[in-house]
Amino acid sequence: MLAHELRNPLAPIRNAVEAIRMADEALPPRVQWAREMIERQSRHLAGLLEDLLDVSRITTGKITLKCVPIELASVLTAAVDAAMxxxxxxxxxxxxxxxxxxxxxxxxxxxxAQVFxxxxxxxxxxxxxxxKIEIHAASGSGRVVISVKDNGTGISPEELPEVFELFSQSDRALDRAQGGLGIGLSVVRSLVGMHGGAVDAQSDGLGRGTQMTVTLPVTQAPSSSDPLPPIAPRQSRGLRILVVDDNRDAADSLAILLEMTGYHVRTAADGPAALEQCQREAPDVVLLDIGLPGMDGYEVARRLKRMPRLAQTILIATTGYGQAEDVARSKxxxxxxxxxxxxxxxxxxxLFDGLHDEGTMPLI
Structure with missing residues (x-):
C-alpha cells in the first residue's frame, strides 16, 4: 500500500518533466536547470523507493528469481549503461x-544488473x-570473481565489517548530498546470496579507495537453437489511446506527453466513463489504472474483454503494485x-513501436 501511494504522485511529476523536455520551444536557462533538477531528484526518489521495497521483499521472502543462462558480459554491460x-x-x-x-x-x-x-x-x-573505476572479472574452478574497484574515499577498518548491514551509514556519507539510506549494499548481499554467491568489501582505509568483490557460480553455455524470425515493427503513430486514471494530474500529464509524440489520446477518470468511451470509439490501446474508485481496474478489464469490438485492443495495467502476485492477477x-x-x-x-524493452513485464 505504501508503495502504491508513493508511486502515484511520482507518475505525473515524471510525465510533466518529460513533456517539458519534448517541447519544441527553447527553454530559458533557469527553466532548463529546474527541469533537469526535478528529473534528477524524482529519479533518485524512485530509486530510494525501489530499494525500500526490495528490503521488504527480501525480509518477507517475496522475491522470486527468474533464472536463465545469461552471459556475464551482457549483465555487466547493462549495469554500466544504467550507471553511466x-x-x-x-x-x-x-x-x-x-x-x-x-x-x-x-x-x-x-x-x-541491479547488483552490479x-x-x-x-x-x-x-x-x-x-x-577511476575498474571492473575486472576472472573465472576458474566453476566460479567467476568480479571486482568493482575505485580510488575514492575508502572505508575505515572499523566500518568495513558493517557495510553490508541494513541501514548501515558510513561517516563518508555524511558530506554526500545523495548518501542514500544505507540499504543498497544489504540488497546486493541478499541478491548475490540468493544466486549461490558471496560478496566482500576491501579497503585500505579512508582516502584509499574501495574494492567490492562478487563471487558467483558459473554454468554451461546454453545450447544453440535456430534464431527466431525478426518481428516487423508496427506503425504506431496515430494509435488511438485511452488513459484511465482517477488521478487527474496523472491522466492529463500522460495524455499530453503521448499527444506530443503523435498519438490520439482520450482520458477517463473512472470505470463507467472508460466503458462508455470504449463503446463510442474502440481504442487501440487502453492504459488502465488498477486502483479506481467504485469499479476497480480488474473489473473494467474483464468487461472490456467481453466487448467484441475490442478484440484487438491492447490492455495495459498501470499501477503502483508490482509484485509477482499483482502481475498474475492482472493477467x-x-x-x-x-x-x-x-x-x-x-x-x-x-512497446507501441513493437520493440522489446526490459522495462515492461509482458504477460503475453
Whole structure:
C-alpha cells in the first residue's frame, strides 16, 4: 500500500518533466536547470523507493528469481549503461577487463544488473570527480570473481565489517548530498546470496579507495537453437489511446506527453466513463489504472474483454503494485501488459513501436 501511494504522485511529476523536455520551444536557462533538477531528484526518489521495497521483499521472502543462462558480459554491460550518467556526471574514467572466453551464469538478468549497477553507483558516488573505476572479472574452478574497484574515499577498518548491514551509514556519507539510506549494499548481499554467491568489501582505509568483490557460480553455455524470425515493427503513430486514471494530474500529464509524440489520446477518470468511451470509439490501446474508485481496474478489464469490438485492443495495467502476485492477477483479469508507476514514457513508446524493452513485464 505504501508503495502504491508513493508511486502515484511520482507518475505525473515524471510525465510533466518529460513533456517539458519534448517541447519544441527553447527553454530559458533557469527553466532548463529546474527541469533537469526535478528529473534528477524524482529519479533518485524512485530509486530510494525501489530499494525500500526490495528490503521488504527480501525480509518477507517475496522475491522470486527468474533464472536463465545469461552471459556475464551482457549483465555487466547493462549495469554500466544504467550507471553511466552518474559516472559521466562526475567525469570518472571506467575500464572493464573480462575473460576472453564467454562466461555464463544461471541468474536473474534484472537482479544481476541491479547488483552490479548498485556497486558502480556507489563507486561513482564515493569517488571524487575525475576518479577511476575498474571492473575486472576472472573465472576458474566453476566460479567467476568480479571486482568493482575505485580510488575514492575508502572505508575505515572499523566500518568495513558493517557495510553490508541494513541501514548501515558510513561517516563518508555524511558530506554526500545523495548518501542514500544505507540499504543498497544489504540488497546486493541478499541478491548475490540468493544466486549461490558471496560478496566482500576491501579497503585500505579512508582516502584509499574501495574494492567490492562478487563471487558467483558459473554454468554451461546454453545450447544453440535456430534464431527466431525478426518481428516487423508496427506503425504506431496515430494509435488511438485511452488513459484511465482517477488521478487527474496523472491522466492529463500522460495524455499530453503521448499527444506530443503523435498519438490520439482520450482520458477517463473512472470505470463507467472508460466503458462508455470504449463503446463510442474502440481504442487501440487502453492504459488502465488498477486502483479506481467504485469499479476497480480488474473489473473494467474483464468487461472490456467481453466487448467484441475490442478484440484487438491492447490492455495495459498501470499501477503502483508490482509484485509477482499483482502481475498474475492482472493477467487473470485480461491485461496484456503490466507497468509499474511511474511509467517510463520511452518504455511505452517502445512497446507501441513493437520493440522489446526490459522495462515492461509482458504477460503475453
Amino acid at each position: 550518467p552518474s559516472i559521466e556526471a562526475r567525469r570518472h574514467s571506467l575500464t572493464m577487463m573480462l575473460p576472453r572466453e564467454p562466461v555464463y551464469l544461471n541468474a536473474d538478468p534484472t537482479r544481476m 549497477g548498485n556497486l558502480l553507483d556507489n563507486a561513482a558516488k564515493y569517488t571524487p570527480d575525475g576518479g 487473470s483479469a485480461g491485461f496484456d501488459y503490466h507497468f509499474v508507476k511511474p511509467v517510463e514514457p520511452d518504455n511505452l513508446i517502445a
